[in-house]
Amino acid sequence: MFDIERVSDLERKYVDEVLNGQFSSSNTYKMVTRLEKEFAKKFGAKHAVAMVNGTATLHMALEAAGVKAGDEVICPPLTMSSTAIAILHANAVPVFADVDRNSFLITAENIKKVITKKTKAIITVALYGLAPQMREINELAKQNELVVIEDNAECFGAYQDGQLVGSFGHMASYSFQSSKHLTAGEGGIIITDSDDYADKLRRYSGLGYAGISGNKGRITKDDIQSPDYDRHVILGWNYRMADLCAAVALGQLERMDELVDVRKNVAKMYSDIVSDCAWMHPQKVKEGNEHSYWTYVVSLDIEKVDWHEFRDKYIEFGGDGIYAAWKLSYQEPMFRTKAFLNREDLGIYDAYDFCNVKCENAEFLQPRLLQFKTNYYHEQDAVEQMKILKHTIEYFDKEVNA
Structure with a gap:
């Protein structure tokens, strides 16, 4: 508790x-x-x-x-x-x-x-x-x-x-x-x-x-x-x-210990909820690694469940919302246009075309990631969110398995 x-x-x-x-x-x-x-x-x-x-x-x-x-x-x-x-x-x-x-x-x-x-x-x-x-x-x-x-x-x-x-x-x-x-x-x-x-x-x-x-x-x-x-x-x-x-x-x-432990405890709750969901894939933690869970993240199978539909339904059921992953840095307008506050005129970046950068795994993941909040400092608040998440998963499970 x-x-x-x-x-x-x-x-x-x-x-x-x-x-x-x-x-x-x-x-x-x-x-x-x-x-x-x-x-x-x-x-x-x-x-x-x-x-x-x-x-x-x-x-x-x-x-x-x-x-x-x-x-x-x-x-x-x-x-x-x-x-x-x-x-x-x-x-x-x-x-x-x-x-x-x-x-x-x-x-x-x-x-x-x-x-x-x-x-x-x-x-x-x-x-x-x-x-x-x-x-x-x-x-x-x-x-x-x-x-x-x-x-x-x-x-x-x-x-x-x-x-x-x-x-x-x-x-x-x-x-x-x-x-x-x-x-x-x-x-x-x-x-x-x-x-x-x-x-x-x-x-x-x-x-x-x-x-x-x-x-x-x-x-x-x-x-x-x-x-x-x-x-x-x-x-x-x-x-x-x-x-x-x-x-x-x-x-x-x-x-620090109690503040970090709260997030770890909330993450454990999320893990218990999503463990049986075939179309959600949590961030993999290799043996020997400890996660401090600034947020709890899963990769969503968007071929089965639409990202925006899941988020909207989660909020409709009372969820606090879900954050998307940031745009990949090289996909941001600043990099694509080299809007570097005149540093682009120094010649340093002439040989670099950020529009042609390709990181396949990152590009695969970015539109699929669901970032769930872990900063619930009162356990009852976290418990309520877990109920909503479970209800949302069950809702889409019916569609996926129909």
Whole structure:
């Protein structure tokens, strides 16, 4: 039985601490520092650097990895396009590797097919809360001297072969956007064991300030009160997280296990309902992998049941609605027309025709995926949705078997 609040008194307590500090310069960034320290500890990492969102963290990871204009970065097309957009932010080229039709995840085999002399990094995505086979991807990356960045925006607290997801790549990025396991309304954080990457992540996301590093998030009064102080030693972005967001994220972090367990429990309910349905195929979880179920996803046999008809009937019966998978990144208008805010004029993308990209498995899956909500924090709400889903399946079963 579970019955919890998405945001508790703990988060409110930490927010009050920030507000009670009156935003004085002496108190600024203290909560961010606490969040970073505790997040690194929770995930077994040497460093954590908090930022404004999970797209900024990916952008900074690419900059820290030394990705240059025109370099290629491999990523999956079946995910929120922020992953590919971060690559554009770094003036690099997204190269899309296909996914597995059963797990919906990028694979080492498909990554290998698109590696070129220009490839600098791989961004893996733990889609819906399930990580791809990271050991295989890491081995391939090592052979080709590539940096591995884990995009774990949808995956908190999952394991693979007993190892925490987030500890495989050179860097791992997380999101605190409102729909995620842990939320601050917005925000992101990135972890790494590399001192060099941590220093660059901090400096590049903090306006290129000289006095900050992986272990130091703010400059001191003694620094900035000197007229001779050289502040900016390199170009940087202003991606720093605010203390108010950090306060909420810290409270959520301390409650991470219960917040993640809710989604796992709801996913178990879904599995019990769809297990006997011949025209629904859940995301396959290979042995040794643990799923954290940001959402529960099935591939629908649309030759038997129309996607829109199923969704409409589910809502008609009282269901909360079903999310579709995102358009594949390379199918979005931005990529098809290269509307890259004048980056398309730099010559970097001339040789790339995104209209001709073909990832067959991803294209097969995208119009078939049904993404069911798992963020029901009161068990009775989840139970009611399961009844509606069962009723909807039974309704279409009669048509399929007629």
